[in-house]
Amino acid sequence: MVSKKALITGIVCAAMALVAYFAWQFEFFTYDTNSYTTTAEQLFTTDHLARLLPLALIGLLSALSIVACVALRKRLALKDPRRMPSAARGVSQPQRPRHRKRVSRFQVLRWVCMIGFFVFMVFGGILLGARFSWISIPVLSCPANMSQLTEASCYYLAHLDELASLPWTGVLTFLVSTLGFVLVFGRTLCGFLCPMGLAQDVMHAIRQKCKVEGIAMTDRMYQSLVPLRWTMLFLMMGLCFAGGNFCNFCPAISLSPIAAGLSVSLYASGFLMVFVLVAGFFKRRFFCTICPLGYLMGLAHAIQPFRIKKDCVACTECGACYEACPMGIKQIYTEREHSDVTDINCIMCGACVQCCPEDRALSLTFFGKGLYVSKRSRVVGAYGRIQHD
Amino acid sequence: MTNDAITQAQREQRHKELFASKATHMTQKYLRRMRALGGGSDLLEPFFDVLERTYVRWEDVVKPPDTPTVGTYCVQVPPELIYAAGAQPVKLCSGHYTAFSIGDDVVARDACPLVKAVAGFKHMGTLPIYENCSLMVVPITCDCKKKIAGLLQDECPVHTLPVPANKEDEDIEAFVDELYGLAAVLSEKTGQALSYESLAQAIDRMGRAQYELSRFLQLKRDSQGLLHGTHAMAVMNAASYLDVDTWADALGKLNDALAVRARTGQLVTNKDLPRILLTGSPLVFPNLKIPLLIEESGGLVVADETCMGERGLSDPVVPVDRSFDGLMRALAIRALRPCPCPTFADNSQRMYRLRQMIRDYRVEGVIYHVLRGCLVYDYEYRMVEEELEQLGVPVIRLESDYTDQDVEQIRIRTEAFVEMIKLKKGPRGASGSSR
Numbered sequence: 001m002v003s004k005k006a007l008i009t010g011i012v013c014a015a016m017a018l019v020a021y022f023a024w025q026f027e028f029f030t031y032d033t034n035s036y037t038t039t040a041e042q043l044f045t046t047d048h049l050a051r052l053l054p055l056a057l058i059g060l061l062s063a064l065s066i067v068a069c070v071a072l073r074k075r076l077a078l079k080d081p082r083r084m085p086s087a088a089r090g091v092s093q094p095q096r097p098r099h100r101k102r103v104s105r106f107q108v109l110r111w112v113c114m115i116g117f118f119v120f121m122v123f124g125g126i127l128l129g130a131r132f133s134w135i136s137i138p139v140l141s142c143p144a145n146m147s148q149l150t151e152a153s154c155y156y157l158a159h160l161d162e163l164a165s166l167p168w169t170g171v172l173t174f175l176v177s178t179l180g181f182v183l184v185f186g187r188t189l190c191g192f193l194c195p196m197g198l199a200q201d202v203m204h205a206i207r208q209k210c211k212v213e214g215i216a217m218t219d220r221m222y223q224s225l226v227p228l229r230w231t232m233l234f235l236m237m238g239l240c241f242a243g244g245n246f247c248n249f250c251p252a253i254s255l256s257p258i259a260a261g262l263s264v265s266l267y268a269s270g271f272l273m274v275f276v277l278v279a280g281f282f283k284r285r286f287f288c289t290i291c292p293l294g295y296l297m298g299l300a301h302a303i304q305p306f307r308i309k310k311d312c313v314a315c316t317e318c319g320a321c322y323e324a325c326p327m328g329i330k331q332i333y334t335e336r337e338h339s340d341v342t343d344i345n346c347i348m349c350g351a352c353v354q355c356c357p358e359d360r361a362l363s364l365t366f367f368g369k370g371l372y373v374s375k376r377s378r379v380v381g382a383y384g385r386i387q388h389d
Numbered sequence: 390m391t392n393d394a395i396t397q398a399q400r401e402q403r404h405k406e407l408f409a410s411k412a413t414h415m416t417q418k419y420l421r422r423m424r425a426l427g428g429g430s431d432l433l434e435p436f437f438d439v440l441e442r443t444y445v446r447w448e449d450v451v452k453p454p455d456t457p458t459v460g461t462y463c464v465q466v467p468p469e470l471i472y473a474a475g476a477q478p479v480k481l482c483s484g485h486y487t488a489f490s491i492g493d494d495v496v497a498r499d500a501c502p503l504v505k506a507v508a509g510f511k512h513m514g515t516l517p518i519y520e521n522c523s524l525m526v527v528p529i530t531c532d533c534k535k536k537i538a539g540l541l542q543d544e545c546p547v548h549t550l551p552v553p554a555n556k557e558d559e560d561i562e563a564f565v566d567e568l569y570g571l572a573a574v575l576s577e578k579t580g581q582a583l584s585y586e587s588l589a590q591a592i593d594r595m596g597r598a599q600y601e602l603s604r605f606l607q608l609k610r611d612s613q614g615l616l617h618g619t620h621a622m623a624v625m626n627a628a629s630y631l632d633v634d635t636w637a638d639a640l641g642k643l644n645d646a647l648a649v650r651a652r653t654g655q656l657v658t659n660k661d662l663p664r665i666l667l668t669g670s671p672l673v674f675p676n677l678k679i680p681l682l683i684e685e686s687g688g689l690v691v692a693d694e695t696c697m698g699e700r701g702l703s704d705p706v707v708p709v710d711r712s713f714d715g716l717m718r719a720l721a722i723r724a725l726r727p728c729p730c731p732t733f734a735d736n737s738q739r740m741y742r743l744r745q746m747i748r749d750y751r752v753e754g755v756i757y758h759v760l761r762g763c764l765v766y767d768y769e770y771r772m773v774e775e776e777l778e779q780l781g782v783p784v785i786r787l788e789s790d791y792t793d794q795d796v797e798q799i800r801i802r803t804e805a806f807v808e809m810i811k812l813k814k815g816p817r818g819a820s821g822s823s824r
Contacts, residue, residue, distance in 0.1 A: 211585050213714035218558035313745045317738045318727035319556075320707035323718065333726070336741065355707045380603050380705050383596030 009224060013231040019268055020235045023248035028270025029054040031263040036146045038261050040126045048261035055258045058270060062203075062277040069278070070212055102382050106350050106364075106372045110191065114198040117141075121195060122260045124149030136177045138297055139189050140196040140252035145260045153178040154293050158236050158246040186304035187297050190288060191347035196252050200280030200287060204326075207281050215282045222328040225289050233292035251276045251287070285326040288347060298344040305367045307342045308352070310335060314361040321352035321362060332362070355379060408513050409447070412487040416444040419675035426617050426684060428657025432646050433620050435639045436627040440674050443630045444485070449517040452477040452632045457579055458518070460525040460545075462507075462534060464701045464728060465552050467720040470568065471526075472591035472633065473583050474575035479518050480629035481525065482697065483507045484673030488516075489791035496540065501762040502791035503671060504533040511544050518630060519545075524578050526571065528552045530732040531765050548574050554734045556725050565721040572717070585713045592706050592716060598628070598637040599705045604644045606699065609692070610749050613664060614656040615647055618690020619680040625698045626674040662687060663810035666746055668694040668773070669758035669787075670766045676791055679758055682800050688807040691750040694743060695758075696730065704728070731765035739769065740776045747782060754810045755784040756803070760791075783809065 002010075019026065042048055118141075125133065125147040138153040156163040156174055163171060181189065190197055207214060239246045247253055251273040257264045266273075279286035288294055312335060322333045327345040332352055335341050341362075348364060356362045356374030364372040375381075420437055442448045450458055459471045460481040471478040483489075483506035492509030510516045527538035528550040538549045550567055553560035576582045605624070609615060624643070628636045650656070665688045667680060672695050680690045693699055704727040708719040729739035746752065755777055759767045770786050777784045785806050789795055 208711045211712045213712040214710055216562075216710075216714075216718060218562065220558065313741055313748065316704060316727040316742060317556075318704055318707070319561075319722050320709065320719075323707070323722055324709040336737075351709070355709050357705050357707060376603055379707060380596060380600040383593060383705075384600035384604075 005224065009227045013227055016228065016231055017235060020239060020246065020249040021242065021244045023245070023268035026268040026271060028254075028266040028268070029057065030265040030267075033263070034265055035263050036144055036257070038126060038145075038147050042261060043123065043126065051261045051263060052258060054254060054266055054270060058254060058273050058277070061274045062281070065274065065278045066281050069282070073213070102378065104350075104354055104378075107354065110350065111201075113192040114194075114201065117193045118195045118198050118256070121145075121148045121150070122256050123147075134173050134177070136174050137181055137189070137193070138178050138293060139194040140250075140291070140293055141194070142247075142250070142252045142256050144247065144253050144264050145257040145262060147260060148256065153181075154236075154250070154252070155247075157293065157296070158250070159240045160237060161240050182297050182300045183304065186300040186306060186348075187294060187346060188304070188306045188348040189297065190291070190294050191349040194294075195256050196276070196287060196291075197285060197347070199255060199277065200285045203277050203281040204284040212281075214284070216323075217283060217328055219328065219330050222289065229290040229292065229295055232290050233295055236292040283326075285347070285349075289327060289345070294347070295344075298346075301342050301344045301346065304342070306348055307340060307365050308332065308346060308348075309339055309363050309365050309370075310341045311358075311361050312336050312339065314358045316358055316361075318357065320355045320357065324351040324355045326351065405513060405515055408487060408491065409515060412485060413445045413447075415485065415487050416440070416675050419677060419681070420445070422681055422685075423619055423623055423677070426619060426681070429616055429620065429647075429650070432643055433623060435642075436624045439627040439630050440623065443518060444516075444675065447515070447517055449521050450477055450479045450630050450632070451635055457523040458521050459575065459578070460519065460522040461528075462526070463528045463530045463552075464696050464730065465528040465530065465724045466526045466550060466571075467568065467706075467724055468633065469588065469591040469595050469706060469720055470572055470583070471575060472594060473588040474572070475579045475581040475587075476523075476575060477632055479522070480697075481507060481519060481522075482629075482671060482673050483510060484671075484676030484791065485510065486676070486791045486793065488513070496537070499762050500536070501531075501533050501670075501760050502676075503673065503760060503763075504537045506791055507537055508540060511541060514544075524548060524574070526550055530730060531763075533762070546578075552732055553725070554732070556733065561718075561721055561725060564725055565718055568717055568721050568724075583713075585716065588713065588716045589708075592708060592719075594633050594637075596705060598633045598640070599702060601637050601640040601644060602699075602702050605640060605647070606703065608644060608647045608651055612651040612656065613691050613750065614658055614662070614689060615651055617657055617684050618665075618667065618693060619677055619684050621690075622672060622677060622680055622693060622698050623674065625701065626677075628702065629697075658689070661814070662689040663807050663814065664689055664691045664751055664753045665807070665810075666690075666692050666694065666743070666750065666752040666755045667698075667758060668743065668755060669770075670760035670763040671695055671697045672758065673697050676789075678793075678796060679756065679787060679789060679799065679803070682796070682803045683756065683807065686800065686804040686807050688754075688803070688810070691752060692746050694729070694739075694746060700729065731769050736769060737772075740772065743773065743776065744780065747780060752782060753814070754806060755782055756806065757784055757786045759786060759788045761788055783813075 121141040122145065128149065132150045135150040136153040137150050140154060141148060141152050143152045143155040163174065236246050248267040249269060251269050253264065253269045254266050254273040276287045317333055319333045322330055325332065326349060327347060329343045329345055331343060332341050350364055350372050353362045353364050353372045353374050357376050357379040358374060359376050360373055362374040363370045420441060456477045458479050459476045461478050462482050468478040482503055485506045488506040488509030489502050491512055492505030495508045495512050496505055510519050514520060522545055525541055525545050525547045527534055527547055529535045530552050538547050541547050548571060550571060553564055572583050609621065665683055667690050672679065683690055704723055706719050706723045708716050729736060729742045757770055757773055759770065774784055785802060787799055787802060789799060
């Protein structure tokens with residue numbers, strides 16, 4: 001007897017596989033002839049702007065879906081008497097000065113890295129030349145943009161048959177650069193470089209600004225996503241052997257190539273990108289939890305030099321880190337024996353360290369050196385300045 | 390018939406007067422003993438004054454005018470929610486011996502004295518902090534709290550807040566729902582709907598108090614002997630009967646004064662006194678006989694792990710999601726996850742909390758306090774004893790009731806315990822060499 005949950009999971013995974021296989025049937029925005037390169041002259045011309053249309057379409061569809069979701073949730077909340085206080089319009093109260101949030105230098109650095117990398121990946125090849133194109137970085141910055149600064153490893157991982165037909169030097173540089181990045185950085189690249197991560201973090205930041213309620217996931221919900229992640233991995237690595245093309249399904253193709261002003265046809269990926277943005281709006285970095293490339297990079301968590309360390313005695317199990325973690329890593333607050341809590345899913349975004357209220361309980365380290373260490377003053381210190389403001 | 394009625398009323402009046410005089414006498418005695426401890430007690434006058442006002446002069450909570458008060462028990466009721474609804478929380482867990490003797494006749498024989506004292510006050514119907522409550526929120530943390538909720542219902546509107554036995558994600562979700570229910574009840578009482586702004590403001594206000602508290606604890610950690618532990622407990626107890634801004638202001642001033650004392654080396658004692666950690670059942674003013682006896686017999690209560698003490702306020706709300714739901718979740722998470730209350734089935738995290746406190750405060754002995762009839766704390770003594778044995782820290786279990794009759798027994802045991810630690814410390818500690 002198959003349980004209901006297993007049945008649903010099976011159906012979702014099968015549907016995903018079908019959509020991926022027949023991805024070219026779902027036309028989102030197509031061109032008769034695709035172009036995969038651009039030149040410096042074409043940048044920021046009206047032609048370039050016109051080619052951003054698919055991206056604008058994705059943004060518009062996402063915004064509409066989000067508004068619809070919020071309206072629907074509000075209606076449901078009004079029907080539920082227990083959720084009334086949030087739904088009902090409150091009597092306005094005299095406003096006291098709110099404390100200013102301390103800007104975290106670590107998070108600023110992370111945002112600068114993400115945005116800077118995005119810009120360089122989209123336009124870097126045009127501006128600096130193709131001299132880094134032999135490097136393969138394992139991030140979802142779509143290599144359909146052939147003018148980007150470096151190669152992205154995802155293309156050959158999704159087309160293993162093509163990798164096999166490369167000359168041995170090509171295979172070697174691919175393997176060496178990809179493995180090098182994975183072994184040194186691991187999923188730190190997800191948190192600091194990945195353009196898909198940036199897009200989702202931007203959606204999250206917008207939600208925080210609008211103070212719209214998100215969707216909190218429990219560990220069971222995270223668990224039920226694991227089969228989806230395996231299916232994604234299976235599709236990415238295996239579709240090329242079955243005659244499919246993962247790139248028509250991968251949402252990343254609708255981000256950087258379009259931003260660079262290329263005429264690249266979008267199939268299922270366009271619709272999927274809308275889903276990624278909407279899901280990322282309500283649940284921070286939702287796509288990262290099922291990202292196949294991220295999972296492969298996560299395998300390096302056992303040896304990578306970037307690690308999350310924990311002082312198990314200082315921890316009060318307050319669970320703030322777990323609430324903040326976009327990847328839903330529970331052991332970070334339940335762990336009571338081992339000082340190393342680096343998880344296969346950890347993207348080193350530092351959210352746990354940022355909100356940890358206990359001195360030195362959590363730290364992000366590089367070769368054992370603390371780069372970002374939790375401090376009580378970071379959490380409660382902000383409140384102390386209310387009176388002085 | 391009329392005559393009988395008058396005499397009945399007169400008798401009740403006399404009974405109340407007698408109760409009042411006995412109750413204030415008892416409170417005054419403990420305030421006197423706390424002041425007599427010396428060593429910085431002059432700095433604590435604002436806090437003593439709050440306790441005096443509440444239990445001697447029988448005045449209501451200090452709060453902005455026209456604010457309804459909401460009585461709470463335990464640490465699982467988020468005060469932020471009550472402030473956000475425009476009400477004033479007051480913690481009604483009681484430590485009063487006179488009220489206990491009244492409540493002894495009202496509730497079950499084996500109920501804990503804390504609940505008996507609450508029942509006693511409510512039965513007499515004279516103490517303003519109980520009488521002016523427009524609502525009481527009782528978390529269901531133990532059997533006694535559950536039954537007292539039913540008992541209080543006859544006298545005052547009561548909202549029960551079920552506390553889950555575990556801290557799994559599903560339990561947290563259920564508790565978030567409970568908090569939404571509480572929020573609806575509160576806003577119905579006050580006529581003020583909760584909004585993101587009002588809740589964020591309340592979290593800010595509590596946050597400032599927690600900031601001052603963490604400064605206070607830091608000062609205590611860094612220079613031990615800066616303050617008597619009994620006095621620190623008085624400071625924490627005073628928070629129950631004040632609005633949070635006033636308490637934070639007073640604590641801020643105390644912190645400034647203590648920081649000066651720490652710099653100039655003005656400690657309550659120059660002797661290297663045995664450093665004792667107090668843990669176990671709640672110690673509510675005026676039932677501070679145990680810390681008083683420890684410090685009167687030459688020990689120093691460096692820290693306490695009790696819910697009316699440091700535990701009640703020290704864990705901050707950490708809002709990570711800036712939406713109304715995100716704030717509600719942060720409140721629910723703070724109320725359950727870091728809380729080492731024995732109401733939870735698996736409370737092994739309390740051992741880690743104790744271990745950290747022993748490390749931070751260089752604790753030399755632990756006194757485990759059990760209120761008579763407080764089963765949940767009694768259950769955990771074994772676990773604590775085994776843990777402390779591994780760490781090589783001596784521990785004794787002290788059982789007490791809300792009465793002065795067991796004082797001498799407790800005194801003998803605490804004195805022996807303190808002497809034992811002094812001997813263990815060797816001649817340097819025993820002779821009291823200065824630091």
